[in-house]
Amino acid sequence: QDMPTLRLSSVVSDNDIRAEAFAEIAEAVSGTFDMQVFNGATLVAQGSEMTSIQRGNLEMGLIAPQTIAEQIPEWSIVTSAYLFSDAAHLQATFDSDVGDELKALAADAGIHVLAPVYFGTRQVNLAPEIDVQTPEDLNGITMRMPGGDAWQFLGEAIGANPTPLAYAEVYTALQTGAIDGQDNPLPNDYNMKFYEVTSQIVLTGHLIGFDVLGISKELWDGFTPEQQETLQTAVDAAIATSTQRHLDREAELVEFFRDEGLRVYEPDRIAFRDYAQQKYLESEFAASWPEGMIDRINALAE
Amino acid sequence: MSSSPSRPTHILRTLADAVPATLLAVMFVCFIIQVFMRYVMDSPVGWTVEVCVIAWLWILLWGQSVSAEEQDEIRFDILYGSVSSGVRRWFRIVFSLLLVGIYAWSLPALWDFVTFMKIQDTSYLDIPFSWVYSVALIFSVVTILRYLRILWGAARGTDTGQSSVDELGRKDFTE
Amino acid sequence: MSWEFGAAVAMIVLSAIIGLPIGHAMLASSVFYLLLQGQDMSIAFEQMLTGLYGSYVLLAIPLFIFAADLMNVGSLSDKLLDFCRALVGRFRGGLGHVNVVSSLIFSGMSGSAIADAVGMGRIIINLMTKDGKYPGAYAGAITAASAIIGPIIPPSIPMVLYALVSDTSIGFLFLGGVAPGLILGILLMTMNAWQARIHDYPVEEPVPLRELPGITLRAVPALLMPVILLVGIYGGVTTPTEAAALAALYAFLVSTLFYRSVSLRLAYETVRNSAKSTAAVGFLIAGALAFNYVVTIEQVPNVIRDALGDTELTRITFLLLVNVILLLLGCLLEANAILLVIVPIFLPTAVSLGIDPVHFGVIVVVNTMIGLATPPYGLLLFVVTSITRSPIRETIRHLLPFLAIMIAGLGIITLVPDIVLWLPRLYGYGG
Ligand code: NA
Ligand code: NA
Numbered sequence: 089q090d091m092p093t094l095r096l097s098s099v100v101s102d103n104d105i106r107a108e109a110f111a112e113i114a115e116a117v118s119g120t121f122d123m124q125v126f127n128g129a130t131l132v133a134q135g136s137e138m139t140s141i142q143r144g145n146l147e148m149g150l151i152a153p154q155t156i157a158e159q160i161p162e163w164s165i166v167t168s169a170y171l172f173s174d175a176a177h178l179q180a181t182f183d184s185d186v187g188d189e190l191k192a193l194a195a196d197a198g199i200h201v202l203a204p205v206y207f208g209t210r211q212v213n214l215a216p217e218i219d220v221q222t223p224e225d226l227n228g229i230t231m232r233m234p235g236g237d238a239w240q241f242l243g244e245a246i247g248a249n250p251t252p253l254a255y256a257e258v259y260t261a262l263q264t265g266a267i268d269g270q271d272n273p274l275p276n277d278y279n280m281k282f283y284e285v286t287s288q289i290v291l292t293g294h295l296i297g298f299d300v301l302g303i304s305k306e307l308w309d310g311f312t313p314e315q316q317e318t319l320q321t322a323v324d325a326a327i328a329t330s331t332q333r334h335l336d337r338e339a340e341l342v343e344f345f346r347d348e349g350l351r352v353y354e355p356d357r358i359a360f361r362d363y364a365q366q367k368y369l370e371s372e373f374a375a376s377w378p379e380g381m382i383d384r385i386n387a388l389a390e
Numbered sequence: 391m392s393s394s395p396s397r398p399t400h401i402l403r404t405l406a407d408a409v410p411a412t413l414l415a416v417m418f419v420c421f422i423i424q425v426f427m428r429y430v431m432d433s434p435v436g437w438t439v440e441v442c443v444i445a446w447l448w449i450l451l452w453g454q455s456v457s458a459e460e461q462d463e464i465r466f467d468i469l470y471g472s473v474s475s476g477v478r479r480w481f482r483i484v485f486s487l488l489l490v491g492i493y494a495w496s497l498p499a500l501w502d503f504v505t506f507m508k509i510q511d512t513s514y515l516d517i518p519f520s521w522v523y524s525v526a527l528i529f530s531v532v533t534i535l536r537y538l539r540i541l542w543g544a545a546r547g548t549d550t551g552q553s554s555v556d557e558l559g560r561k562d563f564t565e
Numbered sequence: 566m567s568w569e570f571g572a573a574v575a576m577i578v579l580s581a582i583i584g585l586p587i588g589h590a591m592l593a594s595s596v597f598y599l600l601l602q603g604q605d606m607s608i609a610f611e612q613m614l615t616g617l618y619g620s621y622v623l624l625a626i627p628l629f630i631f632a633a634d635l636m637n638v639g640s641l642s643d644k645l646l647d648f649c650r651a652l653v654g655r656f657r658g659g660l661g662h663v664n665v666v667s668s669l670i671f672s673g674m675s676g677s678a679i680a681d682a683v684g685m686g687r688i689i690i691n692l693m694t695k696d697g698k699y700p701g702a703y704a705g706a707i708t709a710a711s712a713i714i715g716p717i718i719p720p721s722i723p724m725v726l727y728a729l730v731s732d733t734s735i736g737f738l739f740l741g742g743v744a745p746g747l748i749l750g751i752l753l754m755t756m757n758a759w760q761a762r763i764h765d766y767p768v769e770e771p772v773p774l775r776e777l778p779g780i781t782l783r784a785v786p787a788l789l790m791p792v793i794l795l796v797g798i799y800g801g802v803t804t805p806t807e808a809a810a811l812a813a814l815y816a817f818l819v820s821t822l823f824y825r826s827v828s829l830r831l832a833y834e835t836v837r838n839s840a841k842s843t844a845a846v847g848f849l850i851a852g853a854l855a856f857n858y859v860v861t862i863e864q865v866p867n868v869i870r871d872a873l874g875d876t877e878l879t880r881i882t883f884l885l886l887v888n889v890i891l892l893l894l895g896c897l898l899e900a901n902a903i904l905l906v907i908v909p910i911f912l913p914t915a916v917s918l919g920i921d922p923v924h925f926g927v928i929v930v931v932n933t934m935i936g937l938a939t940p941p942y943g944l945l946l947f948v949v950t951s952i953t954r955s956p957i958r959e960t961i962r963h964l965l966p967f968l969a970i971m972i973a974g975l976g977i978i979t980l981v982p983d984i985v986l987w988l989p990r991l992y993g994y995g996g
Contacts, residue, residue, distance in 0.1 A: 095862075101732075102913065124864075126861065130857075130861045130909070131858070131861055131862065132612075132615070133612070133615035133616055133618075133619045134619055135615075135619060136611070136615045136619075139506070139507065139509065139510065140611075142506075142509070143503070143506060143605065143607075144605070145604070145605050145608050145611075158510050158511065158513070159509055159510055228432060230428060230432065230434060235436065235439060235513070235621070236436075236513040237436065237513045237514050238513070240436045249432065249433060249434055250434065250436070251428055251434030251436070252436045252439055253804060254621050254804075254806070255732070257734065257735060257736070257804050257805065257806070259734055259736075260734050260735075260736030260737070260798075260804075260805070261801075261804055263992075263993055264736075264798070264799055264800060264801035265800075265801035266428075266429075266801040266802065266803065266804060281995050284993060284995060285993060407837050407840075407841075408837075410837075410840035410841070410843070410844060411833065411836045411837040411840045413840070414627055414631060414836050414839055414840040414843065415836050417624070417627060417628070418628065418631065418810060418813055418814075421624075421628065421807055421809075421810030422810055422814055424807065425802065425803050425807050425810065425811065429801075429802050429803070439621060442624050443617075443618050443619075443621065443624065444618075446617065446623065446624055446627065446847070447614065447617050447618060449627065449840055449843055449844055449847070450617065450843070450844050450847040450848055450851060451844075451848075451851075452844075453840055453841060453843065453844025453845075453847075453848075454588065454844045454845070454847075454848040457841070457844075458844070462841055462844070462845050463586035463588075463589075463845065464586060464587055464588070464845055464846075464848075464849060464944070465581070465584050465585065465586045465587060466581045466582060466584070466587060469582050469583070469584075470582070470583060470584030478584070481583040481584050482584065484583055485580055485583050485584060485585035488580060488585070488593065489580075489585060489589055489593055492593045492596050492597055492600075493593070493596075495596075495600065495606070496596045496600070496606035496607065496609075496610070499605055499606040499607040500606070500607050500610050502607060503605075503607035503610060503611055522618070523614050526610050526613075526614055530610075533589070
């Protein structure tokens with residue numbers, strides 16, 4: 089009989105660690121599913137993975153939590169600064185009853201969450217040689233953040249002046265001084281060669297970067313328990329490997345950037361954390377956060 | 391073609407053209423604001439990008455339907471421009487039938503998609519995407535009507551379509 | 566690849582040949598494909614809408630069109646032409662040289678070959694054909710040929726499109742086009758000098774040296790435009806996308822305040838016409854975005870990559886092969902369609918062969934721009950013949966030597982990546 093077709097759309101590039109993880113999943117389930125991976129946002133445009141799944145035109149997607157939050161405001165909590173302390177805290181949260189609540193909200197919108205997919209911790213990367221210890225030190229610094237008000241707010245929450253800019257334009261903009269800095273996980277700084285045109289990396293660790301690997305809820309419910317088991321097991325194994333590889337890479341890159349002559353240092357993270365959480369609690373975003381959820385997530389940190 | 395249009399037609403034409411023209415002007419101003427706020431005021435804004443992409447979408451689809459005239463459309467006219475007017479009439483019958491058929495058949499699906507998109511709002515201005523994308527419905531309906539008219543003209547033999555080789559350079563890129 | 570895909574491709578080709586506008590042909594065929602596959606027909610529209618909505622870099626297109634239109638109505642083009650005439654008019658085939666040089670300078674402000682041909686082109690064609698100095702077909706041919714250079718020298722709409730499909734930096738692509746553009750300009754002038762000797766084309770009355778300062782002075786605002794753009798982009802004021810708006814603002818200010826040639830009414834008409842051109846060009850992109858979905862879902866790039874992978878191509882043979890394929894496609898397809906639909910098919914293989922994406926991008930843009938002037942389907946050909954009113958056949962005959970030398974230039978650029986890459990590298994490009 090015909091195997092179910094699972095088309096996965098993601099924005100990661102073909103040589104990304106996550107692309108390898110998806111290929112592993114496709115391989116591991118090949119006896120049960122015909123899984124086709126489309127990376128580089130070639131199948132559906134970035135940000136439309138969720139609606140495409142909801143309309144039955146796509147089976148699986150790597151969905152940004154910011155995209156989910158556009159439909160489910162409660163989800164904006166996981167896009168806020170200094171919520172998770174590290175990748176393990178992220179995973180622990182999704183494995184807990186908090187995770188169950190978030191997953192139930194997504195399921196109501198037609199998305200079954202298979203796993204959070206960690207891709208690195210966002211750090212501030214600056215061209216000017218200033219010393220950054222507190223959010224106040226970032227005042228007046230023009231920092232590129234991804235487009236959309238949730239991302240721009242993240243920039244404000246660490247004290248900077250955020251501006252949206254296409255990813256491919258960032259290198260030139262840093263070089264010409266059109267922007268002073270940008271924030272990304274270290275592997276991105278390496279891939280895009282940002283270290284060539286910047287002087288320092290401030291290890292703010294302001295956001296644990298992750299996307300959600302999701303599948304159509306309707307489709308998932310139609311699978312046999314064996315099929316569900318096969319897919320979930322393959323996902324868990326591949327994503328665990330991927331997360332570890334990202335963590336190893338980040339550790340390696342701190343040394344690499346220092347060798348390249350960049351100043352890499354940790355600022356007063358408590359000051360950043362207090363400033364950011366205060367900003368978020370005062371914002372419209374926090375209004376939609378489930379009562380007490382932030383404390384329960386904090387309690388899950390080790 | 392050359393007879394001067396009646397007054398109501400002229401007013402409608404002017405209004406139809408004013409929409410994309412205004413949107414382009416808005417886009418231009420937004421870009422200037424964006425550069426000014428970042429470079430001069432050191433206080434960048436993000437909403438300008440959103441206004442610009444919405445304007446761009448509407449300029450395109452409005453411009454190619456409501457305010458489009460046939461000579462504005464880019465076509466491959468090596469064969470179309472060189473055949474006799476009798477043959478060209480048949481070409482026009484065939485392609486307008488094809489286009490009207492396909493756009494009409496897909497119209498319910500398009501309606502379904504556009505209305506579904508009310509589920510999501512734009513990031514800065516919080517406009518439901520159903521409104522942003524509603525220009526696709528305008529585009530589809532107006533295109534169906536426009537090509538029905540072309541079909542009607544071709545079927546009755548009153549309009550065989552002029553050689554657009556002449557029109558291309560004269561009309562859409564000049565003045 | 567499925568039979569439905571074959572049917573969709575056949576429909577694009579057939580409906581376009583009988584005169585259905587190309588954007589509609591691509592969009593309707595994508596809908597038709599979904600219908601045959603039993604899929605949701607709205608996907609084609611959705612791809613078009615989300616693709617347009619999400620592609621911020623495309624916003625440079627309407628603004629570059631607007632900037633070029635403003636320069637044409639604001640008489641910046643006229644002043645520039647006077648300057649070029651004083652500069653190179655005195656040599657044999659002088660107006661041919663004027664044509665190329667003015668195109669080179671104008672291309673530093675405009676992002677589109679069609680805008681170049683219509684703007685500067687129309688003015689200089691009138692100049693060349695007046696009193697029967699040059700045959701209309703020759704004037705049209707050299708105008709088409711020099712307009713090709715327009716989008717190779719920055720700014721450039723095709724490079725914006727390439728950046729979109731390849732995630733390459735627009736800033737580096739722009740820099741990469743400078744040297745190839747100048748080289749092609751020199752090749753064209755060489756060919757013009759040769760043709761002028763063969764056909765004994767006239768020289769211009771030399772402009773007296775004492776008039777040169779005045780002419781230059783009047784041309785300064787126009788000559789400053791490329792400088793403004795470069796300072797804008799590389800001086801940290803704007804991104805390359807925003808630079809288009811800066812260009813438009815500058816053209817607007819110069820023509821209203823300095824030349825006083827643009828009234829409010831004329832300004833409105835210019836905006837209106839720019840919006841129309843934007844819609845016409847943009848709709849081709851829209852159609853291509855819809856059809857891209859069909860190409861992707863059929864996994865065409867993978868099929869081609871696997872096929873090419875089996876043949877164990879070297880970099881050079883791959884590049885030459887791509888050039889031949891693109892030149893052939895350029896005879897039949899529209900340049901934007903090639904950039905948006907065909908380039909993504911070859912890009913993965915190019916990357917895996919270690920070909921630099923900026924080098925590849927410049928090659929592809931030069932190639933597709935040559936395609937604008939190759940028969941049977943060449944938008945530039947249609948535009949210039951509509952201005953000169955000479956037969957297409959005649960124009961093509963005069964164009965062939967120019968095309969030949971441009972293709973030779975393309976070959977050189979392909980074989981010597983350093984021509985493209987030295988300037989981006991000078992500016993810190995790591996590739
Ligand atoms: Na140019
Ligand atoms: Na061609």
